Amino acid sequence: MLSSDLESLYLNGRWSVQDSCLCASAPAVSVAFKAVTGEVTFDIEGEARFLFEVDGKPSKYFTVNARKKQKLATPKDNKPHAYRLIKVSESNPGKFCIYDIDLGKKGSFAEKPKSSNRRIEFIGDSFTVGYGVEAKGPEDGTPFEKTNASKSYAFLLAEGFKADYQVNAVSGRGLVRNYANIVPEWTLETLYDYTMMGVPEQDPATERWDFDKFHPQVVVVFVGINDFQGEPPYADAAQYKAAYAKLLDRLRSLHPGVKFLLVSTKTWPNDALTPVVEEIYKEQVAAGHTDLLYKLVYTENTALHGHPSEMSQKELANTLRPLVGRLGGWLSR
Template sequence: MRTALGLLAAALLSTSAIATPVVVTQVSSKVGAMLPTHIGGRVERTADGYRRQWPGTYFEANFRGRGVLLRIGEGDVALRISLDASVPTSLFKPKPGLYRIDAASNGRHSIRVEIASESQAASTVFGGFYAAPGTRGLAAPARARQIEFIGDSHTVGYGNLSTKRDCTQEEVWATTDTSKATPALTAQRYGADYQVNAISGRGIVRNYNGMAADTLPAAYPFTLFDKATRYVDPAWRPRLFVIALGTNDFTTALHPGEPWKTREALHADYEQRYVDFVKRLRARDPDAHVVLWATDMVNGEIAAEVGKVAARLNAEGQRNVAFVPVTGLALTGCNSHPSTADDARIATALSGYIDAHPEMWVRR
């Protein structure tokens, strides 16, 4: 017997969204064949489905029929589920199990599940899509363009749905929506697949307030944050890297015992490590474009340092590297982070470079 989920986040949805949500019900039934699935983001294939931890992961499938089943595995997540052109339904920390979505007609349909929340503490599992009785899977969606976004909380979409700056940790989690952040907005504009390889609080050489944890470049090579498996996917060859790192390196004062005795020493280490990181990213595809962007926070210190990194890369012969400063953000999200309006402003700033370089999509 089906039990309707009372998990819609009405407070976070518009009136129109509440009027026409996708209906998701938890069921107990046998499943048909697993549907061909298109995946955006880094995942580890397991017997239970797809284990993931980097933010912004999404799963897509096409099917012909009336209904489709999806399995949600272990781990706390906020999901956005959309069918065809519907307004997404939000599920917050759904229980592991099997769920069904029925379409309005018996025809061809597309389903998309997006991970909206950040999962620093532990990985989570999405169990995949399955055919309901009378449904058959179709070829999974595919896109020619790929963009990789690398960064910190500003890339994650930390607290971007919040209507206030002062938030508890629970409120931060509930109001973080990577599916509405800059990466998703930018990729949608260009019809591109994307990865969001970002972790809130992390920097190039220094994490927020000197926090002891892997920096972003240290965590970057791995599929999950446990660093057990290096990420390898021959099909992932982005033509554009969009990187925003430096907020956590510079927004707090240095403390006794940290490796840098002066701000100048921190600057020098940051610049060299950032240059080296970009060079490693481009080793596989030297023709890929790289956009480094930064806000005007900390009296322009972050932007000045990122600008120096871009200038050094260009001086060393690295082609197609640009610096895009972003100003005028309201920063009204949780803990003075970008709001969804700010996310859109950042995406617009990035589009200025992308629109001016259409050649980046042509692979030589």
């Protein structure tokens, strides 16, 4: 059973560790382990797409729509190899659960992967999720088929810095106002407190996240596209600024010494987001805060439903990398 294997597994992202399973909903959550085995079988329930990696390289994508046992081939050289399962789709709403990781009769777990001394959190929306990134045009496929969180700027940055990470992002949600005012009671401001942000609108009593489980050194905040884009009325600027400042102060309290990168981009139709985020940054600096940087970014939104393409996500990661490195003190010398 999975419970006996937990000490061998290394988790990234917010996970609900239960008696019989591991459950999560965030994009890019991953479970990593080392093992000597000729096969790996995951017993998974939920609707999600996954990438299975062997020794840091993509091995196979697979999809789960209900409960399924997915058997995957591994090197048969009787040597330990590194394995990682990454959730590349989004659960919005929803979750998935892993009930078992079976290595076969002769398989065995090896030494648990080591944690990184670098930790990054990303707070955002569909741009951070990697929504529709694999689409070759605005109407090419569905979000479930074309979203790939392992190709988002967030995952690419975490990988580039070899950092532990959380991608706390939900498509269509704003900090205080969601796109087209969908499910208005479930904004990022509200969802952020939950372990599985895809679950509360189905089950408001679901587990709250324990912030002591992960203390980021850098938080990339890229929120507000849905607050100020599409059909009006948009978010009230004063309410948005107050919620943003409250979030920063709360994170400072939860994670002493944390640094922030505030990110903005052009929104349609009247580019209302950037002036507000610039004001927030200037007000933070005027208040004496020296723990944050600001960056305006531009993306080529040629993928699904006007979202960044694979190339644009790579360029976004490259643009933000030196700023994240500066904040984390991770720049190579």
